[in-house]
Amino acid sequence: MAKEVNLVEQMQSMTIDLNSKVLIEKAERDGVETMYKRKLGYNVQCGFGLKGVCCRNCGMGPCRISAKTPRGLCGADEHTIVARNYARMCAGGTAAHSDHARDITHTMALTSKDGGYTIKEPEQLIALAKSWGIETEGKDIYDIAHEVAYEGLMEFGKPFGVSRFLVNAPKKRQEIWKKYGYEPRAIDREIATVMHSTHIGCAADCESIIDIAIRCSMADGWQGSMIGTQFSDIMFGSPKPVRTEANLNVLEENNVNIILHGHEPTLSEMIVLAADLPEMKALAKEVGADGITLSGICCTGNELTMRHGIKIAGDFHQQELAIVTGAVEAMIVDVQCIFPACAEVAKHYHTKFITTSPKAQITGATYMEFHEETAVEDAKTIVREAILNFKNRDKSKVLIPDLKSEGVVGFSEAAIVGQLNNVVNSQIDEMNTVKPLVDALASGVIRGVVGVVGCNNAKTPSNYNHLTVIKELIKNDFLVVCTGCGASVAAKNGLMLKENAKKYAGKGLATVCELVDIPPVLHVGSCVDNSRILNVCTAVANFMDCDVCDLPVAGCAPEWMSEKAIAIGTYVVATGIDTYLGVMPPVGGSSRAVNYLCGGLKEKLGACFHVCEEPIQLAKMIMDDIEAKRPAFEEIYQKNVMNK
C-alpha cells in the first residue's frame, strides 16, 4: 500500500498543475496508464540519443560515436552526425507546419460564397493579393481568393525565386539572408534539400549542414507559417481580444463535452459551426444533456480560443488526463502532438477518440475521415457521433477537477498594435503604427518583449519551466507574448488577466497593462502564429529603421519538445532574435555544433541559441542580455524616431 502511494506521489511530482495531479491519481485508481506512469520507466534515457551522436541514416548503422568508436562506418564523425540529426529535426518541423499551411491553402481554393468555407477578412485578402501583384480591381472576392490560393501553393514548389514574404523584413535583415544563403526557395525544396544533404555520403561539414537547416527553417517561419496564419485569418477571421477560460474544469458535468485536439482550423472551425446548429443542440437535449461544450487542447485549442473564445481544456501533457475525467464524449483530432496513447486511455471510458486525417490514423481510434469538400456534412456526422455517445457516460467514473482560470486571449498583430494605439495615439496621427509600442519600449517602462513559446517536455515537471520563466519576466517589467502550449500554461495560471497584472507584473508593466487594457502575458495564438511575432518585430524594426537584432526582444522555449519547436527556434534566431531553450537539444555530442549554434551564428545573424535548464537562471540570462542591448536601442530611438 505504502509503495503505491509513493508511486502516485512520484507521478504527481512530474507536474505542477493541480488538476493534473488529481487526475494522475484517478488514472492510477482506474488502472489507466498515462505518460506520467510511462516516464517512470524512462529514468535513464539513451546517452547517445541525448547527445545526438547516434546515426541511422544508412543500413550499415546504427553507428554510435564513443571514445572507442569516434567515427561511424562511413567515417562520419560526431560533428557530421549531430548536424545531420539536427537538420532532420528542422526538416521534420518545417514539414509539419508547412503541410498544415498547404491544407489551409487548398481550403482557400475551395472557398465560395455559400459553401462551408468563406472569406471573413476580404480586406486582408485584397491587401495580400496586391502585395503579390495580383489584380484585384473589379474582381469577385472568391476569384481573388482562388488566385491567391494558387500563388500560395506555388510557394511550396515553385521552380524559381525565393519566399514572397522576405521583402517584408528590414532591409538589413534581407541583406544578411542573401549574403549567407539563408533565403528559402520553395518550401518543399528546402525540406528535400535537407533530406538529400543528410543522406549517407552527402554533406559532411557540420556548419554547412546547419546552414542548410537554417534555410529550411526559414521556409517554415518566413513561408509556411506566414501562409498558415494569414490564410487562416482571411478565412476564419483575425483574432480580437476575447474572454475565455482555461484548464480541465471547463468541461461541464451535464453537457456533451467535445474536445478538439490537433492543429488545423479547417476541421475545428467546421466542428464549431456544426455544434452550433439548432439540430445539434436539440439532439443534445434529446439525449439528456443540457447542451454542448467545446473545448480545445494544443494548438487547435489555441486557434479556437483566439478566434471564438472557446475554452482551453489543457495543454499537450493533459490530453490523456482530459479523457481520464470520464466526462468527455469525444476527443476529435487531426494532426500533430496527438499521443497514440489516447486510443488506449479512451478504452477505459466511454470516450470516442476520433481521428480524421489520412495523415494521422491511430490504431484503436475511431476513424472518421474529414474532407474539406464535404466539410459541413462531415463535421455534422462527427458531432452527432459525439452527442449520441452521451448516453454511454458512466456517471460513477466522472471526476472533473476544480480549477480553471479566466483570461483574455486573441492578440493578433492588429490587436496588439491596435490596443496600444487606442489609448496612446492622442499625439500621433498615423493610425495603426507601432509607435506606442516603440515608445513604451524606449522609455524603459517595458524593458523588453519576450516570446515564450512551445510545448511541455517530460524532462521537466509539466508547466514548471514555463510558469517560472514567465513570472520572472513579467515581475521585472518584460512583456511576454505566448503561443502554443506555453500560452495554455499562462492562461491556466491567470496570467492572461489584466486584473492580475498588479499581482504578478512589475510596476512599469502593470501600469502599461492598466493604461492600455492588456494582460501582462499576451496570447498570440498557435505555433504557426509565431509568424505574428515575426511580423510585429519586423514592423517595429522597420518603423525604427533598424534591424530585428537591435530590438530588446528575445524568444524562449522553456519546455520545447517537438521538431517543430526546433525549426521555430532556428528561424527565430535567423530573424535576429536570440533564443533561449530550457531543455538541451540533442546536439551536445558535437562541440562544433554547439559552438556554432550558441556562438558562431551570432556573428552572422546578430543572434544565436542559449541553453539553460534552470528556469530562474534562464529568465535571468534573457533579462541580462536584453538589458545589455538597451543602450544601443535607446540610441537608435533617439536618432531615428525622435528626430523623425
Ligand code: XCC
Ligand atoms: Fe505541440 Fe502545437 Fe508543442 Fe503544444 S506547443 S506540444 S508542438 S501543440 Ni506548438
Ligand code: SF4
Ligand atoms: Fe553509420 Fe555513416 Fe551509415 Fe550513419 S551514414 S549509419 S554513420 S555508416
